[in-house]
Amino acid sequence: MALSVRERIVDKTMRLFSRRGYAAVGLNEIVEKSKAPKGSLYHYFPGGKEELAAAAMEHGAGIFLDTLAETLASEGGTAKAIRHFAGRLAGWMEGSRFRDGSPLTAVTVEMAGEAEAVRRACADGYAAWEAAFAVALEGEGLGGERARDLATWIVASMDGATVLARAKADAAPIRVVMTQVAEAVETALNPPRSRAR
């Protein structure tokens, strides 16, 4: 099904922002690259670039969440899903020669202190990813607070690993970090006897 003009604008904005950040990408470039009619941007986003950015963050977080949720549902357990997801993430970033990354990081660090609606869209995106992991961990028997804390750590580790991978132009940080994350999840779900006492 073809995307609507609005959907094309939002999707292209998310991809451009995730590669180069908010300030570096102009509205003219967005209109041009999304092949949208001139004037359509302010028609759909009367609040301008900030309103568009909030929509783009919601959209990008949603795509990432869908992939996460699908992986968590199809793999046998959270730790396996993390390993599988890390492999996909590493391959996808390598394929873009480390130009692509988390859809939320760049806009969060540039805009969280500048535009409240944009900050909230980023916060909601991260919260949704955390919730996906927390629900999966609870489903495997981890207590609610412990599951939520571990989920926050998983998301922070993943986000930080993509930043390190971009700095180094190397997927190794994703593999190194997410392997340890998966092991920590296994330990949390199945603690060694001497710790369980």
Next chain:
Amino acid sequence: MALSVRERIVDKTMRLFSRRGYAAVGLNEIVEKSKAPKGSLYHYFPGGKEELAAAAMEHGAGIFLDTLAETLASEGGTAKAIRHFAGRLAGWMEGSRFRDGSPLTAVTVEMAGEAEAVRRACADGYAAWEAAFAVALEGEGLGGERARDLATWIVASMDGATVLARAKADAAPIRVVMTQVAEAVETALNPPRSRAR
């Protein structure tokens, strides 16, 4: 001792970039806010904004590294140092109302794919932080490869936690993530008996 003009420019650039990113901050703003004479920027940085950004990243990473190294040296052990450092980081970010964050994140995600010298300065900064943790962990008896992998995870966790804290305008992610990081370090250094076998 008063900072030289060059040092003032580099320091101000680092602070502005870490708050709002690379593209949002113009050279005129940098000259003005660092109270540098007009023309001095191109005198010290003939390569322009990218050369300046590389110097600013090296400077920012160095300040962060000094604080890290000092904390690792003065606290009794890596886990304690991480807890102490996390408290300082959370307090500092709260104090800036979450406008400040890691000096490297914004410029990495905006510029790693755009300017090789900037990317390399960011990569070197992260590598120096990882080395500080790896040396500390090795000093406590952890094997070289295990120490290096865990150090990478610590740095990725810390970086990701600051991004989540900015998105949420809340220091909780730093505390939640770094508490778990400190526990993981304790477990790695002093594994429960049933795992050590």
